[in-house]
Amino acid sequence: MSAQHVIATYIIETSLPLLHAAEVLAGEQSTGTFVRVQRESDDVRARFAAQVESIQEIPLTGASRLPGAVGDPADRRRAVLRLRFPLDNFGPSLPNLLAAVAGNLFEIKELSAVRLIDLDLPAAFAERYQGPRFGVAGTRRLMGASDGAMIGTIIKPSIGLAPSELAEVVGELAEAGIDFIKDDELQGNGPSSPLSARVDAVMPVLHRYADRTGRMPMYAFNITDDIGRLEANHDLVVAAGGTCVMACVNLVGLAGLELLSTHTAVPIHGHRTMFGAIGRSEQVGIGFRAWQKLARLSGADHLHTNGISNKFYETDDEVLDSIAAVREPLLGINSTVPVLSSGQWGGLAHATYRAVGTTDLLVLAGGGIHGHPDGAAAGVSSMRDAWASAARGESVHEAVERSDALRRATEVFGPVRA
């Protein structure tokens, strides 16, 4: 028996006394049931019960109560609650951990809000889970991008391109000098453009470019599918010389990602699609800070964080916190590359760099590259110029002065964000 623990941090809201509600949660998620039963001895409780580590009241947000919450709405209080779970309750198994820290608790009617927002895990998890095999350094090496922000794009239209059209697009993007290209998460393994046909169409284009220039852009083929097919999908990509596979973490599951990571020979590009289902509500679910730790331990070399000024619901502060979270050390495992996407273009480089202070990022622009008035090559240049300028500490004004491509981009996408 070790004396190690997991600390799970929640936001809860309740009309009961805060400590009582916290104890309901702790009991439900460890030794308790609704009545004390035979053999639930004091010794069992002492060894296995989850304990309230701290509880700190915070202001209500104005969000409405979860359905089924009991008590008088006027009595509601909100708090940050830290619970301590003995590691021995589940061992260093991510799926079994989740049963304790994120299982039935979301259904507790004594809580009118319950969100898991962070997890502090003991080293035993890193002994069991290797985390990313490639991380920042391995990704840079494979794409031949030794410094600066890594610039990438998403194939658009998301779906509908024939493999021959896809090959054309990829050829144009390679010539434009891009570091990274990815399938859209909607492009899986459908009959009109199956994975094998995409690999057959794309890889010769990339090889020809690499033979000529010595550098092959990384293409993240979306291999998301039934878990029994992931290994074969991965092997198909790698056999053709591909250097990245993309998995939608929530669609193969964190556990599916972990299985893939034990097999992969290339970086895994972790897409977060469906995250909004657990992440968007203020009142229930799992926050990005907690979720990204699970995804990193499960082997995501790249992980989508969203970008500032994005087209989705998240605020810049939330996005920046997500990027910072992915960059924080985690139990000594390899780094994960934050992936900034959605509404990105060169004009966001300075504001992003000032907030994050690094270029160890993969920045994806769809419209920001394809929609540049002088074409995709100018789009890539505008991104690269802007990030290099930001990293040199130049002002926005200097950046636009020095880069024709960025200046032209501002004519379509508006002024550079300071």
Next chain:
Amino acid sequence: MSAQHVIATYIIETSLPLLHAAEVLAGEQSTGTFVRVQRESDDVRARFAAQVESIQEIPLTGASRLPGAVGDPADRRRAVLRLRFPLDNFGPSLPNLLAAVAGNLFEIKELSAVRLIDLDLPAAFAERYQGPRFGVAGTRRLMGASDGAMIGTIIKPSIGLAPSELAEVVGELAEAGIDFIKDDELQGNGPSSPLSARVDAVMPVLHRYADRTGRMPMYAFNITDDIGRLEANHDLVVAAGGTCVMACVNLVGLAGLELLSTHTAVPIHGHRTMFGAIGRSEQVGIGFRAWQKLARLSGADHLHTNGISNKFYETDDEVLDSIAAVREPLLGINSTVPVLSSGQWGGLAHATYRAVGTTDLLVLAGGGIHGHPDGAAAGVSSMRDAWASAARGESVHEAVERSDALRRATEVFGPVRA
């Protein structure tokens, strides 16, 4: 190319004109991006675009808007939206289907609520996915319960029992005449009571009972763990003569469940823990009616639906809709047994039976059996008597008249619910 489609049904809420918001959703989830791009031809749109099938306004619920929603809150309207997706966009792959019907859409800021509530899937999914291998008939055969409600219980305390104590509890429950026993979802494979030790402790007890009586209660060992361990965990149970494995569907993932189903030699007991993270909010996530179809196609022989008068947040109407949903035919695949649990006891049999009209149910009582004033055997009798009485069409009054065990239960748990 087939002409088949998937229909996804959502509840949405928006401050934009309803049809416009619906089209934003449809575009994001098929061919669109925020600008029309090169090669997004009319032909591509015609073949691949998701289409609004119907949209019907419904009243607002009073729930607050999702974070980041745009527009004037006063302009909000709520609707049931049915979208039609060409099957060719993803093929009959559940993970790839989810990218389209439940991917980025939860993050759309034009929507102040977005919930996937149902899915109509074409037959191609049942050609690819076998669904439950055992279902109702296979489960009844293995537990030797040819008719009547299947009566089961959960080991309590949830965690903390030593394997030797577990063996004692299982022996008592077998003698009590129970059909089914399960590990708690919190009992995974931790160091204090690892799966192998539980199997070694429990199976000899069950074999001795079966040798004497000719009937072995079904024990659902919780084999939830990393996907790479599921097969070995399953094989350990089956090699010892076990007749059921339990998997927490959301912890191994739907895709992990599906992989297990291709290997299993016994029924899979599908626990829904963590469902509240996607299911509880009125404003975001995935409803049980949609989720249970995915779990059944992925091979869940048993699926937790909750029970009436439960200790969690769901109303009786919601629970009864969940039970009805699991019992509806699905593309010709095998049946799945609804599992009623949480706060169950004999006194809920009549009200439940009147609403569902079947005894093809697995009804789990923890406190309702362990907490019976005359012990577990009387607890089991009270459950069995109550369900038999309900199925015979007797009144609650007759049931209590005819069963001492049920009458004694009412002294602890209150009157039988009519």
